[in-house]
Amino acid sequence: MEVEHLTVRFGDHLALEDVTLAVPAGAFVAIVGPNGAGKSTLLKVLLGLVPPSHGRVRVLGSPSDKVDPRRIGYVPQFKTLDRTFPALAEELVASGLRRAWPGRLTSGERARVRAALERVGAGQLIGRPVSRFSGGELQRVYLARAFVRRPQLVMLDEPATGIDVLGEADMYRLLEDYQKETGATLLMITHDWEAAYHHATHVIVLNRRLIGFGPPERALSERCLREAFGHVGHAHGFSLALGGERRA
Numbered sequence: 252m253e254v255e256h257l258t259v260r261f262g263d264h265l266a267l268e269d270v271t272l273a274v275p276a277g278a279f280v281a282i283v284g285p286n287g288a289g290k291s292t293l294l295k296v297l298l299g300l301v302p303p304s305h306g307r308v309r310v311l312g313s314p315s316d317k318v319d320p321r322r323i324g325y326v327p328q329f330k331t332l333d334r335t336f337p338a339l340a341e342e343l344v345a346s347g348l349r350r351a352w353p354g355r356l357t358s359g360e361r362a363r364v365r366a367a368l369e370r371v372g373a374g375q376l377i378g379r380p381v382s383r384f385s386g387g388e389l390q391r392v393y394l395a396r397a398f399v400r401r402p403q404l405v406m407l408d409e410p411a412t413g414i415d416v417l418g419e420a421d422m423y424r425l426l427e428d429y430q431k432e433t434g435a436t437l438l439m440i441t442h443d444w445e446a447a448y449h450h451a452t453h454v455i456v457l458n459r460r461l462i463g464f465g466p467p468e469r470a471l472s473e474r475c476l477r478e479a480f481g482h483v484g485h486a487h488g489f490s491l492a493l494g495g496e497r498r499a
């Protein structure tokens with residue numbers, strides 16, 4: 252991904268200002284920043300959903316609005332997942348294979364859906380309605396949907412919000428396994444600095460402008476965090492993590 256001098260305006264409001272960065276293929280990138288910092292806007296620009304007001308954005312070698320969305324896996328914010336949606340897990344995962352809502356699946360598609368669910372440890376959920384799933388189960392099904400085409404780029408919007416600590420650990424393991432197997436690039440918005448520190452290879456610290464970008468030890472420096480958030484996160488016990496070994 253290459254972002255050059257990206258500025259996004261919504262009317263008079265400047266959501267992103269002159270952001271320039273290049274993410275190497277195969278990186279696991281965490282985007283951190285306070286509420287309203289422009290994190291989701293950056294993701295939407297990369298997905299080709301919001302046009303840049305100024306600047307240039309290339310994703311998977313093409314301008315972001317020209318990339319086939321099926322080459323990108325997307326996991327929405329947990330809090331916006333619809334639990335009442337009248338679908339089976341199989342159909343929800345299959346919707347990642349086709350641009351339209353799947354009708355009857357071919358046997359090849361069904362096999363791919365099954366493999367994607369098994370990869371995330373959710374093979375047994377295939378014929379069950381998503382409306383009855385727990386948070387962790389639903390999260391797995393959405394991961395399977397993002398992985399089903401084996402995309403080279405996976406974007407995740409606060410994927411751990413609302414799932415418990417065990418579910419969260421599982422999710423990072425699944426992401427890391429997928430990345431090892433496919434060499435894909437992962438891009439994740441998170442409010443959890445420790446997760447960014449321990450799992451990401453690169454961190455983007457954003458507050459409308461790019462405050463920091465690089466390996467977690469450098470981007471999550473006290474200076475960058477103070478500049479972006481106005482504090483260094485005692486609530487997260489993050490000052491301890493800064494001195495600790497990275498887990499991943």
Ligand SMILES: Nc1ncnc2c1ncn2[C@@H]1O[C@H](COP(=O)(O)OP(=O)(O)OP(=O)(O)O)[C@@H](O)[C@H]1O
Pocket residue numbers: 261264265266284285286287288289290291292293
């Ligand atoms: N479609 C839109 N029209 C007008 N303003 C918008 C639009 N989308 C985002 N904004 C504004 O742009 C700013 C950045 O929003 P964005 O959703 O990118 O922030 P964020 O960093 O993802 O925030 P959060 O952590 O709260 O999810 C906010 O002030 C938001 O109100």
